[in-house]
Amino acid sequence: MLQGNGSDVSLRVETPSADEVKVIAAHALVLSLQSAVFEELLQSRNGSTLVLKESADCAAVFDRFISRYLYCGEISLRLDHATPLHKLAAKYQVLGLQQGITQYMTQNLARDSPSGHVAGWYEYALRVGDSTLRDSCLQFMAWNLSSVLRSGEWTSVGGQLLMSLLRRSDLVLQSEMELFAALEAWIAHNEPDGLTAENMLRAVRYAMMPPRELFRLQTHSAVLARYQESVRDLLYMSYQFHSASPMHMAKFFDVNCSLFVPRNYLSPLWGSPWIIGNPSRDDRSTSFQTQLGPSGHDSSKRVTWNAMFSPRWLPVGMRPTYAEAGAMQPTRAEGGRPRIIVTPATSSADFAGVNFQKTVLVMAQQQGKVVVKHVYNFHQSTEETGDFLAEADLHRRTSEYLTDNSLFLHIVVKPLYQTLITIKN
Numbered sequence: 001m002l003q004g005n006g007s008d009v010s011l012r013v014e015t016p017s018a019d020e021v022k023v024i025a026a027h028a029l030v031l032s033l034q035s036a037v038f039e040e041l042l043q044s045r046n047g048s049t050l051v052l053k054e055s056a057d058c059a060a061v062f063d064r065f066i067s068r069y070l071y072c073g074e075i076s077l078r079l080d081h082a083t084p085l086h087k088l089a090a091k092y093q094v095l096g097l098q099q100g101i102t103q104y105m106t107q108n109l110a111r112d113s114p115s116g117h118v119a120g121w122y123e124y125a126l127r128v129g130d131s132t133l134r135d136s137c138l139q140f141m142a143w144n145l146s147s148v149l150r151s152g153e154w155t156s157v158g159g160q161l162l163m164s165l166l167r168r169s170d171l172v173l174q175s176e177m178e179l180f181a182a183l184e185a186w187i188a189h190n191e192p193d194g195l196t197a198e199n200m201l202r203a204v205r206y207a208m209m210p211p212r213e214l215f216r217l218q219t220h221s222a223v224l225a226r227y228q229e230s231v232r233d234l235l236y237m238s239y240q241f242h243s244a245s246p247m248h249m250a251k252f253f254d255v256n257c258s259l260f261v262p263r264n265y266l267s268p269l270w271g272s273p274w275i276i277g278n279p280s281r282d283d284r285s286t287s288f289q290t291q292l293g294p295s296g297h298d299s300s301k302r303v304t305w306n307a308m309f310s311p312r313w314l315p316v317g318m319r320p321t322y323a324e325a326g327a328m329q330p331t332r333a334e335g336g337r338p339r340i341i342v343t344p345a346t347s348s349a350d351f352a353g354v355n356f357q358k359t360v361l362v363m364a365q366q367q368g369k370v371v372v373k374h375v376y377n378f379h380q381s382t383e384e385t386g387d388f389l390a391e392a393d394l395h396r397r398t399s400e401y402l403t404d405n406s407l408f409l410h411i412v413v414k415p416l417y418q419t420l421i422t423i424k425n
């Protein structure tokens with residue numbers, strides 16, 4: 001071992017089952033300088049051996065913990081070593097290493113791993129009370145949900161985590177059907193008790209599925225067949241929602257709010273991707289169509305939207321006058337901010353009762369992967385959000401927001417039927 005030369009203490013690492021014992025030669029001075037916990041253990045040690053009891057996963061990385069991190073200060077990690085090393089850093093109070101590993105984990109959420117790692121890191125962060133890591137994991141899962149649903153980790157996600165995801169309106173995924181299919185697989189694999197399964201199935205937003213998809217689920221889904229009594233009222237309301245104008249429906253029935261609140265669906269009925277090459281150069285515009293609303297009454301009607309992106313937009317009061325600018329050319333004004341506005345191409349008179357919430361998803365690079373980095377909600381203009389792309393540095397070619405010098409956005413239009421959604425979340 002590297003530090004065998006002149007070592008004055010042997011660390012004897014034992015696991016609970018004691019089937020594997022590791023002995024590592026070390027220097028009391030190095031350990032004491034790095035860790036107050038080691039300092040104390042070493043002071044009260046018996047002879048030249050220090051016996052340490054560690055769980056099997058920590059014991060497996062213990063020699064790395066000592067030789068690479070405490071001796072060399074190096075933090076280059078493997079995904080599967082992150083949690084046990086974080087545990088050791090926490091136990092021996094090596095604060096710098098602990099922070100380094102938390103940072104590594106938050107930056108490597110999108111990495112491919114054969115059996116997935118994000119949900120495991122979330123559960124770990126929850127257990128040890130690391131709220132930064134916990135929140136990063138949860139946000140990644142909510143905003144890149146499709147990749148989590150497809151990962152090998154999905155069916156091992158804990159029930160509480162699943163429930164907290166199901167309750168969110170900001171989930172980014174293809175469609176509500178995708179979420180239902182994943183929930184069905186989870187229930188089939190985990191066989192939760194009846195009440196848990198019922199609560200989970202009641203958090204699905206059935207009204208956001210077209211009626212033919214609802215009918216297909218009712219006739220083909222084994223899980224839905226088993227729990228149909230538990231969700232009968234929700235399915236019934238969803239069919240009503242599709243059969244009449246939602247305004248009309250609200251006059252007759254008390255309705256449940258979240259059932260009618262869309263999430264961030266990526267399928268084309270709900271919005272459009274928008275890739276902007278050289279985004280710092282000049283203003284751009286695009287147009288796209290969506291359904292008027294998810295109710296069967298409105299879903300075949302189309303609305304055309306115009307979107308405009310300005311890399312350096314200035315509020316009216318802050319614009320330089322022509323005299324100051326000295327030329328017809330718009331100045332590359334200091335202080336201008338990126339902005340997007342989304343407006344309907346046709347008169348909005350036909351939209352009575354429907355309020356369109358716009359959401360822009362902004363992608364960024366993370367360790368060579370593209371992830372959803374921000375979710376901005378607004379009504380007409382991103383000015384309403386205050387901080388739209390405030391830190392994006394679009395003129396800098398190495399900005400994490402640029403992939404092949406292009407900015408990757410996705411605009412989602414969420415029709416909200418005011419009469420059906422009394423409590424907005």
Ligand SMILES: *[C@@H]1O[C@H](CO)[C@@H](O)[C@H](O)[C@H]1NC(C)=O
Nearest residue numbers: 044045046047048049050051
């Ligand atoms: C010190 O170590 C020796 C040999 O391992 C052992 O026999 C003895 O009981 C230990 N003493 C204490 C106080 O732990």
Ligand SMILES: *[C@@H]1O[C@H](CO)[C@@H](O)[C@H](O)[C@H]1NC(C)=O
Nearest residue numbers: 201202203204256257258259
């Ligand atoms: C509305 O639905 C949610 C989730 O499906 C459920 O927990 C809640 O009890 C329902 N509220 C009412 C008023 O029915």
Ligand SMILES: *[C@@H]1O[C@H](CO)[C@@H](O)[C@H](O)[C@H]1NC(C)=O
Nearest residue numbers: 110143144147369370371372
């Ligand atoms: C995250 O989601 C975005 C939007 O769906 C997608 O473009 C991207 O590839 C996803 N990233 C990963 C790692 O799944």
Ligand SMILES: CC(=O)N[C@H]1CO[C@H](CO)[C@@H](O)[C@@H]1O
Nearest residue numbers: 001002003004005006007025
């Ligand atoms: C006591 C001890 O382990 N000495 C070793 C120190 O390192 C040199 C170079 O690797 C060895 O030659 C010694 O035997």
